[in-house]
Amino acid sequence: MRTFLISLLMGSIFSLSSFAEKAKIERVEPMFWWVDMKNPNLQLLVHGENISKYDVSMNYPGVTIERMIKTDKPNYLFVNLLIKKGTKAGRFDLVFSERGKKKASYPYELKARKKDSANRKGYDASDVVYLIMPDRFANGDPKNDSVDGMEDKLDRENPDGRHGGDIQGIIDHLDYLQELGVTAIWNTPLMEDNEPTTSYHNYAISDYYKIDARYGSNEDYARLSAEAKKRGIKIIMDVVTNHCASAHWWMNDLPSGDWVHVFPEYTQSNHRKSTTNDPYVSKVDYEKNFDGWFARSMPDLNQKNDLLINYFIQNTIWWIEYADLGGIRVDTYPYNDKDAMAVYSGTIMKEYPNLNIVGETWLSSPAEIAYWQKDAVNHDAYNSNLPCVMDFSLFEAMTKAFNENEGWNTGLIRLYNSLAFDYLYPHTDNIFIFAENHDTGYIMSTLGGDIQKFKHVMTFLLTTRGIPQLYTGTEILLEGKKSDGDGKMRVDFPGGWESDAKNTFTAKGRTAKENEAFNFLKKLLNWRKQNPVIHTGKLMHYVPENDTYVYFRSNAEKTVMVVINKNENAQELNLKRFAESLGTFTSGKDVISEKEFDLTKGNISLAPNTSIILELK
Template sequence: MNRTVFILILFVVKNLFSQQFSIQRIEPPNWWVGMKHDTVQIMIYGKNISKAEIYPQHGPTEIVGVHKAESLNYLFLDLAISPDIKENFNFEIGFSFGSTDTVISYPILVRENSDNLFKGFSQSDVMYLIMADRFCDGNPANNKIDDSLDQFTSKDLNGRKGGDIEGIISKLDYLKDLGITSVWITPMLENNMWMSYHGYAATDLYKIDPRFGSNELYKELVNQAHDESLKIIMDHVSNHIGINHWWMKDLPFASWINGTVENHLPANHNKMTFPDPYSPGESIDLTWDGWFTNYMVDLNQANPFLKKYLIQNAIWWIEYLGIDGIREDTYPYCNQYAMADWNKAILDEYPNFNIVGEIWTGEPAYLAAYQQKNKFGVHLDTHLPCVTDFALSDAFRNYLSGKKGLEGIFNTLAQDFLYYDPNNLLTFFDNHDISRGLFVANNDVEKYKIALTILLTTRGIPKILYGSEIGMVGDNNHGTIRSPFPGGFENDSLNAFSSCDRTEYQNDIFNFTQNLLEIRKNHKSLSQGKLTHFYPFDNVYVYFRETDDESAMIILNGSDKESEVDLNKYKETLAKTLKIENIKTNEVTDITQNKKITIKKKSAEIFLLKK
C-alpha cells in the first residue's frame, strides 16, 4: 500500500471516529469547593460518550462513581471534591474513543464569602411579584432573537412584550422607595416555546433566556438588589419542562419523564390525594404523573439521577446567583418523597434560606399538610418551610367580591392551629394566575385599601403583585392580568413609575400603599407581633399585634356606615393601656376617659397602645 493511500485511509477512519463521538453538554457547568454537597454528579452528553474510556487527572478531585444511562449518549460521573482546594481549579478528564481523544476541564471554584447572600425571607419582609416579561424593557435590542420560536409582539395579549433583567435593574430604586424588601421574579430560564412569555416551560435549565439577558446579568441583578437591601426570590420548576427541551430528542432514561409524548396522563388537580389517609397509590400517581398540557413534559422526580440533577440544579443557581429564596412552582404535582429530599438538601446547604411551595388549594388543612413538621402524620416530613396561603387569599377575595364580610378572614385565621408555623405562610389576595384584587372588588378602592391593610398587618409574609400599588385592574384573562406595567415600555403614553406622570387615581393608591409599608417597617409589632383577634360584628374587625416592646390595635370597618367602637369589649387586652395613638394622624386618645372611638365607613385605622 502506497503512503498516500495509507494516509487517506487513516484520515477517513479518524474522521469516522470523530463523527461517532462528541461531547456537547456538561451539567452542572461547574461546582464549588467547601460545599456540604462535596460530591457532585455531572451529566455529560455527547455522541457515544458512554462507550469512551475515561482517564481522569490525579489531584484534589477524583471520580468516585461512573454511571451509564439507557441512552449511549449520556454518562454520569460522581466527582469527590477535596476541601483542601484553596483557589479555582480545573479538573481535567480525558476520554478516548477509537482514535479520538478529548479532554474536558471541569471548573471547581472557590465560594464567594459574603454575609449578604442566602438570607431567606420571613414575616419581616414584604414580597413583590414581578412577571419578568411584563415589568420593564431595559434593552429593546434583545426583544427579537432570530432562532426564537415565539417572537416579540406588542399587540397579542399572550405575546412577548420585552420585559427583561436590565429593566428590573433599572427599577430597583422604585421598589426600594415603595417599601418592598424582597422580589419574586417569574422564571427567566431559556423558554424556546410558543406563548413563552410566562417562562414556565423551560428548554434549558442552566441558561437564562437571551430575551431576558444572560446568567451574568441575572447575577448582576442580585448583586445590585442586595446593595439596595432587596432580596431576590427565584421562581423554580421541578415538576415539568417544555417539550422543546433538548432532553426530549434523546432521554437518558425512559423513566426520566412520566409517560411519553404520544401516551401520557393528563394533569389531575386533586392535590388532596397526598395527605388523604384513604388514597390508594394509583390516586396519588394520577396527581404526580400527569402532564399540565401536551407541551409541558412531566418530570419523574423518583428517577434517582433526575432527583439528584434537580437538587444540584437548584443549589447551583442559589450558589451562582446568591439568591435569598426559591418559590417552587406546581409543588403538589411533584413526587413528594423526592421533593422532601430536595428541600432538605437545599436547607442543609443554606440554613438561613427559605422555600415557598405553590400549593393551590383553599383548605387550610390540606395546606398545612404540605408544610414541614406537619401535625397530621401524612407519609413524611416535607421539609418545606413555607406554603402559599391560598386559604387566606380566598377569604380576601370573598370579602372583596362581596360574597362574605370580614368574618371570612377571621374564620380562616382561626384555623391557624393546623399549621406548624402560620407566620411562615405567603399571604396575598391576587397573583399572576388569578384576577387582580381591584377587579374582584369591582373597582371599590376603599374595600381594596381595607384588604391591603389586613394583608400588611396580619400574620404571614405579605406578597404584592406588580402594579397593585398603582391600582391595575385587568380582568379574568391571563394576558390582561399580566398587562405590561405602564411606563416600562417604549411608546407607553404614561409612566406610572413616576409620581409626576401618574394619574390622581394611581397616586392615591400608590401613596396609600407606600405609607402603609412605611408604617409596617417602622413598627415591628405589625409584622412580628403576637396576633390576637376578635370576631367581627356588623363587619367591624378588631385585632392586636404585640411584641415585648410595642403593641398595636387595628380596627377595620367594612360596613357602609360609620361605626362607633366600644373599647370595653377588649378590656382585657387593653388592661394596661391608658392612651392610644393613631399612627396615621398622630392623634392621641385617652381611653381612661373615652371608651368609644369612631371609625369612618369602609376604612381602616392603626393605633399604638400607650401605657
C-alpha cells in the same frame, strides 16, 4: 448552552480537526461548581455521542471520582465527584478514555464561594415580596426583544405573545421599588422557554442553566441580584421541577427511559391534589395527579429518578451560589413526587439553613395546605422539609370578605375563620399571603375599583401574620379579571415601554387615585419594614361584629391595634371587649393619618368604611 468541542483544553493544545475525529461533548452540567460546600458530592451530567462507552479520569488534589453511572441511553454519562473539605479553587481536565487510550479532555472549574454564603439570610416575615412577570414589567433593552434561534418573537399586540420586558427593565426600576418599600422580588421564571407560542410566562423551561436570551444573560441576572442587594432587596428565583418544555434540549435524547412519565397515550394530570391525603383514593387517580402531564407542551418529569432529583437539587444550589439569591419559590409543588421533593427541600436547607423555600400549594383548606409545610403533624408522618407554603385559603377569604355583608360565614368572618385554623401550621410566621398573583384576577377588579376596600385589603395583608406578597401594579390599582383571559390579568406596566402614553412609575404620570393608592402603600410598607412587632409579634383577634374586625400584634416592645371598619356608617367602638389586649395603654396613634386616639374614654369613634393601625402608648 453552546456546544463545546472537547478539543478546548486547559493544559494542552490539539487541533480542532483531530478532536472532531475523536469525540464530541455537547454538555457538562453543572458547567462549574464551588469548593467548601457542606455537601462534598457533585454529580456531573455529561452528554455527547456515545459518551457512555468512555472511562473518565482526572487528577486534582482533593477531588476524586467516586462513581460513573451509565443509563439505558448511550449519549449520557453521570460522573460523581467527591470534593474534600479544604480543596482549593482551580481547574482540571476530565479525561475521557477508551481501552486505556485518551480520546478527549474537558476542562472543569471549581470556584471559591462568596464569603459566608452558607449562612445567607432568606426572605421571611420581615419582608414584603413584589411579584414581577418580567415580560410585562419594563423593556430596558429593546435589542433583545426578538432573538435569533428563539421561536416566539415580539408581538405586543398579542396578549399571549412576548411583549419585551426584560432584566434590564427591572434593574432600571429598582429605585422605584425601594421607594415603595419592597424588600424582596419574586420574578416568574427567567430560564429559557423556547416554546413556539405563549412562552412569555417561561413556566415551560427548555434550559435550566440558561437565562432566556429575550430577558438577557446569566450575567445580567447576577447583576440584577447585586443591584437589588445594594438597595436592601432580595431576589427570589421561581423554579419548576414538575415539568419541562417540550422544546427542552433533552426531549430529543432523554438521559434515561424513565426521565419523564410515559403513557400509552397522552395523559394529562387530573389536577386533583386532594388525592395526596384522600384515605379512599384509588391508585389510578393518585398516579394521574402526580404523573400526568400539566399540559401537552410540558412533559411531566419523574422525580423518583434519583439522577433527575439530584440534577434539580444541584441546579437550584448552582443558581443560589451563582446569582447570590435570597430564596426560592417552587412551582406546582403538590404535582411533584412528594418523597423526592422532601429530599430536594431538605438537601437545599441543609446547605443553607437560613434560606427560605416556598412551594406553590394551590389548595383550598388550611388542612390541605398545612400538610406541605415542614414539621406538620400529618396522618402519614410525612415531612416535606418545605419551610414555607402559600396560603390560598386566606387568599380566597380575602377575595370575598370585603364584598359581602357580615353573616354567619360571610364578610370579615371569613378572615377570622381562616386564621382560626392556624393551629394546623407548625410555622405560622413562615406562610406566603397574598390578595392576587399572576394566576388570579387583579384584586381591584374583584373589589369593583373601590379604593376604600383596597385599603382594607392592604391593611389586613400587611399587618396579619405571614409574609405578604404584592403583585405588579397593586400599588397603582391595575385591574383585570381572570375570566377575561391573560391579556387582562397579565397587563403591561404603564410606563415600562418608551412608547407608552402613560408612565405610572412617576407621580406625575399617575392619576390622583393612583397616587393615593401608591402613597398609602408606600407609607404602610416603609412603616412595616421598621416594626418587628408586625413580623413576628403575637396575634390576637376578636370575632368581627358590625362589619368591624379588630386584632392586635404584640411583642415585648410594642403593641399595635388594627381596626378594619367595613361598615358604611360611623360607629362607636366599645373598647371594654378588648381589655385583654389593651391592658394599661391609654392612647394610640394611627400610622396612616397620624391621628391620635384617646383610649381612656372607653370607646373610640370610627369613620365610615375606614381602617386604622394604632401604635399603642
